[in-house]
Amino acid sequence: xxxxxxxxxxxEQELRDLQQRLELLQRxxxxxxxxxxxxxIRKMIARLHEELAIFDGSEEARQxxxx
Amino acid sequence: xxxxxxDDGYLPEGIHIVTEAEITFxxxxxxxxxxxxxxxxxxxxxxxxxxxxxxxxxxxxxxxxNDEPRDIDAVVLLAxxxxxxxxxxxxxxxxxxxxxxxxxxxxxxxxxxxRDWNDWVEFFSRTREAxxxxxxxxxxxx
Numbered sequence: 320x321x322x323x324x325x326x327x328x329x330x331e332q333e334l335r336d337l338q339q340r341l342e343l344l345q346r347x348x349x350x351x352x353x354x355x356x357x358x359x360i361r362k363m364i365a366r367l368h369e370e371l372a373i374f375d376g377s378e379e380a381r382q383x384x385x386x
Numbered sequence: 387x388x389x390x391x392x393d394d395g396y397l398p399e400g401i402h403i404v405t406e407a408e409i410t411f412x413x414x415x416x417x418x419x420x421x422x423x424x425x426x427x428x429x430x431x432x433x434x435x436x437x438x439x440x441x442x443x444x445x446x447x448x449x450x451x452n453d454e455p456r457d458i459d460a461v462v463l464l465a466x467x468x469x470x471x472x473x474x475x476x477x478x479x480x481x482x483x484x485x486x487x488x489x490x491x492x493x494x495x496x497x498x499x500x501r502d503w504n505d506w507v508e509f510f511s512r513t514r515e516a517x518x519x520x521x522x523x524x525x526x527x528x
Contacts, residue, residue, distance in 0.1 A: 320456060321514075329514040340505060355464060356502045358487045359495030363509075366492055 321374040334367045388412050388524070395451035396513065397522030401443070404524050406431055413448055423448050423458045430460055430485070430494055435528055436478035438465040441503060444524040445510040446493065461506040462486075463497045 321327050341360045344353055374380050388408055389398050406428065414424025427444065434442050441463035448458035462482070465471070471479035486496045497503040511520045 325516050326514040329512075333509070333512065336509070353498055353502075355468070355483075355486050355496035356498050359461075359497075359506075362489055362492055362495065365489065 321370050322379060324380075327371065327374055327380075330367055330371055334364060334371070337364050337367070389522070391451045394515070394519070396519075397449060397524070399511065399520045400522050401507065401525050402522055403527055405527055409444065409524060409526060417453050419454050420448070423455060426491065427458055427460065430462070430482075431526060431528070433478045433482040433485075434462050437468060437471055437476070437482055439463060439468075439528060440465060441497075442526045442528055443503075443506065443510065444526060449524055450521075457493050459510060460494045461497055461503065461510070462494065463500075463503045468498075 321330055337360050341357060341364070344357055344360070348357075388402055388404055392398055410424055410428070414420055414427070427448075431442060439462045443461040444458065445461075446457040446459035447455035468479060468483075472483050485491060485494050495506060497506055507523065510523055513519055513521050
């Protein structure tokens, strides 16, 4: 669960890294190959999107940033 | 042996090899939440053994000092013939396959070779702390 803007930024970076990893896998492994690994990455991407969305809509996200 | 937590509540960086009994004793009791999570983990381990998985990684707040962990993340390095086991209809393989391909549960992930495994280890070793520190993970000896 994301509880601060700093954690939000870290989660965004995790998301970017996973998306890049998935793209590389898709390029080097055609459809039907490495399906279980790709599914796991997609699952984690979905989870991160959900975490980011929850924080976006939270009271914490509406607080003024201190930095 | 599972090392003590650091002051920040994480395990020391690295992969710590443990037995199912050790992880159950250290992390799977204490609170009802932990007892619920260990039941889930033990089922994943059972399926992994039945399908001759090669390695099994455990992470999530379950392996921190948190009394009320939110989640337990796991990565299973599948056997080379896992797809064949699914094709032949082996019950354990079919059950594990569904877990890996869907979000039910959303905490177990597959690796199909060492490169995938290392990528997951890198990913799960991260923390969201401001200083970018890394944490330790557990590998259950199958």
